[in-house]
Amino acid sequence: MEIKSIMIVGVGGQGSLLASRLLGNVLLAQGYDVKVSEVHGMSQRGGSVVTYVKYGEKVYSPVIEKGEADMIISFELLESARSLPYLKEGGKLITSTQQIDPMPVITGNMEYPENLAEKLSEKAKVIAVDALSLAEQAGSAKASNVVLMGVLASRTDYPEELWQNALKECVPAKFLELNKKAFELGRSV
Amino acid sequence: MSMKKLMLGNEAFARGLYEAGCRVVSSYPGTPSTEITEKVAEYDEVYAEWAPNEKVAMETALGVSIGGARAFCGMKHVGLNVAADPLYTASYTGVNAGLVIAVADDQGMHSSQNEQDSRHHAIASKVPMLEPSDSGECKEFVKRAFEISENFDTPVIVRMSTRVAHSQSVVEISERREIGLKEYTKKPEKYVMMPAYAKGRHVFVEERTEKLREYAETSPLNRAEISEKAEFGVITNGAAYQYTKEALGERASVLKLGIVNPLPVELIKDFCKKYKKIYIIEELDGIIESHCRNIGVNNVVGKEIFSCIGEINQSVIAEKILGRVNNFQQLDENIPVRPPVMCAGCPHRGLFYCLKKLGVMVSGDIGCYTLGASAPLSAMDTTICMGASVSGLHGFNKARGADSEHRSVAVIGDSTFIHSGITGLVNIAYNNSNSTVIILDNSITGMTGHQQNPTTGKNLKGEPAYAVNLEELCKAVGIKRVRVTDPYKLAETEQVIREELEADEASVIISRRPCALLKYVKHSPALKVSGEKCVGCKACMKLGCPAISIRNKKAVIDHTQCVGCGICKEQCKFGAIE
Numbered sequence: 107m108e109i110k111s112i113m114i115v116g117v118g119g120q121g122s123l124l125a126s127r128l129l130g131n132v133l134l135a136q137g138y139d140v141k142v143s144e145v146h147g148m149s150q151r152g153g154s155v156v157t158y159v160k161y162g163e164k165v166y167s168p169v170i171e172k173g174e175a176d177m178i179i180s181f182e183l184l185e186s187a188r189s190l191p192y193l194k195e196g197g198k199l200i201t202s203t204q205q206i207d208p209m210p211v212i213t214g215n216m217e218y219p220e221n222l223a224e225k226l227s228e229k230a231k232v233i234a235v236d237a238l239s240l241a242e243q244a245g246s247a248k249a250s251n252v253v254l255m256g257v258l259a260s261r262t263d264y265p266e267e268l269w270q271n272a273l274k275e276c277v278p279a280k281f282l283e284l285n286k287k288a289f290e291l292g293r294s295v
Numbered sequence: 296m297s298m299k300k301l302m303l304g305n306e307a308f309a310r311g312l313y314e315a316g317c318r319v320v321s322s323y324p325g326t327p328s329t330e331i332t333e334k335v336a337e338y339d340e341v342y343a344e345w346a347p348n349e350k351v352a353m354e355t356a357l358g359v360s361i362g363g364a365r366a367f368c369g370m371k372h373v374g375l376n377v378a379a380d381p382l383y384t385a386s387y388t389g390v391n392a393g394l395v396i397a398v399a400d401d402q403g404m405h406s407s408q409n410e411q412d413s414r415h416h417a418i419a420s421k422v423p424m425l426e427p428s429d430s431g432e433c434k435e436f437v438k439r440a441f442e443i444s445e446n447f448d449t450p451v452i453v454r455m456s457t458r459v460a461h462s463q464s465v466v467e468i469s470e471r472r473e474i475g476l477k478e479y480t481k482k483p484e485k486y487v488m489m490p491a492y493a494k495g496r497h498v499f500v501e502e503r504t505e506k507l508r509e510y511a512e513t514s515p516l517n518r519a520e521i522s523e524k525a526e527f528g529v530i531t532n533g534a535a536y537q538y539t540k541e542a543l544g545e546r547a548s549v550l551k552l553g554i555v556n557p558l559p560v561e562l563i564k565d566f567c568k569k570y571k572k573i574y575i576i577e578e579l580d581g582i583i584e585s586h587c588r589n590i591g592v593n594n595v596v597g598k599e600i601f602s603c604i605g606e607i608n609q610s611v612i613a614e615k616i617l618g619r620v621n622n623f624q625q626l627d628e629n630i631p632v633r634p635p636v637m638c639a640g641c642p643h644r645g646l647f648y649c650l651k652k653l654g655v656m657v658s659g660d661i662g663c664y665t666l667g668a669s670a671p672l673s674a675m676d677t678t679i680c681m682g683a684s685v686s687g688l689h690g691f692n693k694a695r696g697a698d699s700e701h702r703s704v705a706v707i708g709d710s711t712f713i714h715s716g717i718t719g720l721v722n723i724a725y726n727n728s729n730s731t732v733i734i735l736d737n738s739i740t741g742m743t744g745h746q747q748n749p750t751t752g753k754n755l756k757g758e759p760a761y762a763v764n765l766e767e768l769c770k771a772v773g774i775k776r777v778r779v780t781d782p783y784k785l786a787e788t789e790q791v792i793r794e795e796l797e798a799d800e801a802s803v804i805i806s807r808r809p810c811a812l813l814k815y816v817k818h819s820p821a822l823k824v825s826g827e828k829c830v831g832c833k834a835c836m837k838l839g840c841p842a843i844s845i846r847n848k849k850a851v852i853d854h855t856q857c858v859g860c861g862i863c864k865e866q867c868k869f870g871a872i873e
Contacts, residue, residue: 109541118635127301130463134301141429142301142463145405146326146744151663152841153635166541168429168462168534171610173621188630191623206853207844208633212836213671214845216631229624238855247855 109162111170115189116181117206118152121251124276125179126157128255131272132264133161143168154185179254181237182206183222190229199230200257202237202250233257233295240291249288252277256292302466304459307430308369308397309334310466311437313341316474317395318364321346321355323714324743325371326406327460328399332369333746336755340471345746345755348681348714349374353381353396357450360394361486363477365441369397372413373680377715382450383420387496388486389448389503392477393441396422399455402534402578403606406457406742408661408680410604412579417452417556421500423507424452424556425516428536430464436553439516447503447510454555456578458534458606508557516553519566522546527616528570530563530583530595535576535607542612547574558586567592574600574616578607637666639842640811640818640858642737645782646706648838648862649789650674655796656703658691660684660711663741663810667706671839675706682707682715685732689719692728700729701796707732710740710748713763717772723801724773731795732774732803734765735782737810745813769803776802783808785865811858819859824850828871835863835872 112129116122123144130142138161145155158170172191180186180201193199203223210216219225223234235257241249252273259269269289277285302310308331312320320343322332336343346352352368359366370378375398385394398416401407417424423443427436433455440451484492511517525548531539532552539549550566552558567573567587575584575597584597600615601607613619637644647667650657651674659665659675660683668675677687688705707716712734723730740746747753752762769777776798780791788806795802809816821842831848842856843863850871852863864872 117633119638127463130301134299134465139465140301140463143458144303144461144463146329146461151635151638151666151742152633154633165464166537167609168458168464168537169608171608171621173623174610184630184633187626187628188633191625193624195622195624206841208631209636209670209839209841210631212839212841212844214833214836215670216629219626219628219630222626222628225626225628229626 107162109160109165111175112159113170113175113178113189113192114157114159115178115185116155117185118155120155120181121248122155122157122181125251125255126159127276128252128269128272129159129258131275132268133159135268135271136264138162139165141165141168154188156189179258181250181254184208184218186226187219187222190226193230197230198233198261199226200233200235200254200261201226202254203234204238204250233261235292235295237292241288244288244291245284249285252285252288253292256289257295259289260293260295298468299465300468301463302430303330303461303463304427304430304433304455305330305461306334307433307466308437308453308455310468311434312367312395313338314434314469314471315438315441316365316472317341317367317441319356319359320344320367321352321359322369323347323349323352323374324740324746325374325399326743327401327457328369328371328374328397328455329743329746330460331397332755335367343755345748347749349378350381353378353385356394356396357381357385357388360390360392361388361479363392363479365393365474367395367397370399371407372398372400372411373407373409374398375413375416377681379416379420382416382422384488385450386420386422386500387488387493389499390444390450391479392474393444394450395437395440395444396450396452397455398452399457399460400579401457403457408678410579412582413454414555414582415580421504422450422452422556423447423554424454425553426454426533426555427459427553428533428551429459430462430466432553433459434466436516447507449503454533456534504557508559511554511557511559512562514554517559517562518551518553520549520551522548525570528566528573529576530566530573530587531576532583533578535578538607538609538612539576542609543616552583558583560590563587564590564592567594572596576601576607576612579603634669635666636669636839636841637663638811639840639856640860642782642806642808642811643667643735644672644838644840645785645788645862646733646735646806647672647674649785649792650704652789653792656691656699658684658688658703658705660705660707660716662708662711664706664708664735671837681711682719685716685719686722688730688732689723689726689728692730697729703731704792704796705730705732707734708741709734709736709738709750709765712765713749717768720769720774720803721772728801729799730801734803734805736765736805736807739810739813741810745810765805774801774803776800777805778802779805779807781808782806783860783862785862811860819861821854821857822852822859822861822864822872824852825871825873828869830869832869834866834868838863838866
């Protein structure tokens, strides 16, 4: 099979590492060769954060370049706009509608672009979800990442059991129930 | 036991150390190398510690090796500069039990102050260097590195890169092989490197390099992957091998070099004879390319098409060699950049706000607080390397005299101060400059993801450890004026800095408040802006807090980020923040 590429984008601190690990575990259990590329260090401090998940029979490069992603999962609208060039023609963008001001907007040097979800829809297949509200409904704003994984799960056909196992593997026991709930809320979007 | 697991390169490296029977680890954290040591510390059979700096770590590891146990130390590329002194002579002494050193380069400078190619250190110190290209190889190469170390009597460096260290791929796990403690025998001619003995060891080093070169000719770590459909050949190493395979597939035969020092001669000559054109695809400097030309292989193309700046990837290779470019879409929109920022509640914010207000020259250092250089705080003049804030300020003041001494400070974190700031402070006291040094004591090594250090009271395993008393330490080296301030209290902090700048002798200010991300730190409830009282003056925005933004000309605070540190409240003249 051809290599499939999924990009996860967001703002440092939003939990993209957990999301990419969940997905990586599901794909490995499904029998694929998998590579997941993460970002650590300075970029994690509230900057743009990008992780790559690639799978197939044999994966070489761990990174995704412009025009290569079959799917982008984004935790924040501005990051969706920034990552659009990485989407393959016909690719899908699952985005949270959350907006977090970057420093140039906070300092008043730039404006946060308006109506991004609509503008993105003109260029690509977009599924926009209020993941923050769903996460708060599940018990913590921090679970938006798992909500979006639920959305992804509902758009792919990997067995439920694999997702549940991955959650157990990657989430600390005391947050497991909360995250299961967040996953379910995302799944039913 | 055999099972497949998805592992970070660094985690797989740690697994390799465990399986190879490594007994003692001493490292200093640095992105992208940190997780090797954190992960290996999870195995009970391995003793692991954070050393105060890379030089201490490497000397400790060499001591372990001489003492007869398999040893490891890990660091980032710039850390190897700090540890270069022991490295170059450890090359001469060689080892007793195996000694493996990890150095992680940061192509693309995701989290570093320069983009140096560590292969130069391996060449200059005449130490063999291996370079894996995925997690599975990380584990296997570590085990092989211990064998090479013991068979050839040499330390062995394993070079990592950001992409290899921080990518997960599939690893096959096996059992640990316990290696007993080797006998220690006193051998001054091998371990006492004074001129008479060192001369003999230099001869040994040159002979060893030749033997290692012969080994590189036939070692399975270097392998030619011949494609029958190949139009040309490629010589590559590390992460660039993965990009090459993805971009070129069967259109190229590939010579993958797992031993990047010393480089083979006959293997390369034979491979290059097979094709009219050979591309050398290596990140950073053209080291393999220069080697090819040195041995008379001239049908190579390298740095004339692949930059020595930043990372290579599959798109770059496809474009430069095949002329293939992907289509992509973008919005017709000016998208604001999102640089990293100090977290909401970061104790460094208040300190830098005061420095900006005072308009002083700030001699900076390496850590989260380097973000103090970014807008809107913009309160940093220089950042060079770990420790340079303190020694650099002393020099700056020696150049510019008394006037400068009252208008300049150094800022340095607790871990960085212990790493190499303390020697600069000794110099300030000894050679008498009236410098003001601010230690930003957030009780942890922050930027690399919360590692313990000699000031935190805990060791790598989280057990209680002796905590260096910074106040006493500064006094002991000759600084009489040592003050402590809480950076959440803006007025108090500003006053303390003013007084120490005015003082006619050297001083240290300890700006003390634990990192807001530490789990044990109790936060106050998120603050709120009263829409009625807020006049939209944006005074709070000058703090550069990511939790505060302006909506409809009034400040709003994001309750999911705010930890109630209160410096915006102190800043608001209208009492609008509660």
